[in-house]
Amino acid sequence: MSEARQRKADELQHLNQDGIYVLPNAWDTGSAVLSANAGAKVIATTSAGVSWAGGRPDGQHLTRERAVAVVRDIAAAVDVPVSADIEGGYGPDPADVAETVRAVVEVGAVGVNLEDSGAPAGGLFDDDAQAARIKAARDAATAAGLPNLAINARTDVYLAGIGAPEGRYAETLRRARAYAAAGADTIFVPGLTDLDVITKFVGESPVPVNIMAGPGAPSIAELAEAGVRRVSLGASVAFAAYSLVVRATREVLEKGTYTELGATEPWDVINGGFTGAR
Secondary structure (H helix, E strand, O other), X not given: OOHHXXXXXXXXXXXXXXXXXXXXXXXXXXXXXXXXXXXXXXXEEOHHHHHHHOOXXXXXXXXXXXXXXXXXXXXXXXXXXXXXXXXXXXXXXXXXXXXXXXXXXXXXXXXXEEEXXXXXXXXXXXXXXXXXXXXXXXXXXXXXXXXXXXXXXXXXXXXXOOOOHHHHHXXXXXXXXXXXXXXXXXXXXXXXXXXXXXXXXXXXXXXXXXXXXXXXXXXXXXXXXXXOOEEEOOOHHHHHHHHHHHHHHHHHHHOOOOHHHOOOOOHHHXXXXXXXXX
16 A cells, blocks of 8 residues: 555544544545535545436445446545545445455545445344444455555434434444444444534544534534534535536526526636646
């Protein structure tokens, strides 16, 4: 593994331990380059955006090959660390996760986001099964020469509404402890937006916490005050971009007007943003 790649992995691990950083989440090379130009310290992919760009719906419909190809192109185009959203690992078994991790590390990723959803019988993998999948990710990264790969373990207890509401906190905390023991560096809890609960969870989690933000979520300043280390926008930016495609197209076809196309950045910010790209 090159010194530059190791340095990026160390940089990402350092960010997980100190302060707060935000991931706008990219879905192709262009969105990654523009995000980096705008100041993003890390580029993380969004499986939803990558799926949409490939003409597929979100929700475990992306192929390993497509995900790896996008990570390869992004890692070659930006100088900041790249973290790959590998959804549920593109297969239920630890061996499937290991194969995926080897592939994204080989093309330049220094971090991965691994979900506990996508179990063959539906719902979430149980604690032991997901812990084994996380361990497989860690072992695969080590064997590939990147033992400091940043593993962001995502649990969908809140996002999927698993169990009774009053039991979700304890379920999430138990999973966080199991995943950390298996080798996860951070725990990602999408769907959790209550600031008081976030603050409590940060205080009890064995590893730094990643929260999904966007409209309706606490501000970055509030999340920083709560002790959150990593903030993901998930599919939000891609969702906004593709929503504009729908709105602008409907407007011009149905009304013959261009209002939706009025809020743009200067040409030099967009077109000029690719000048000198790697």
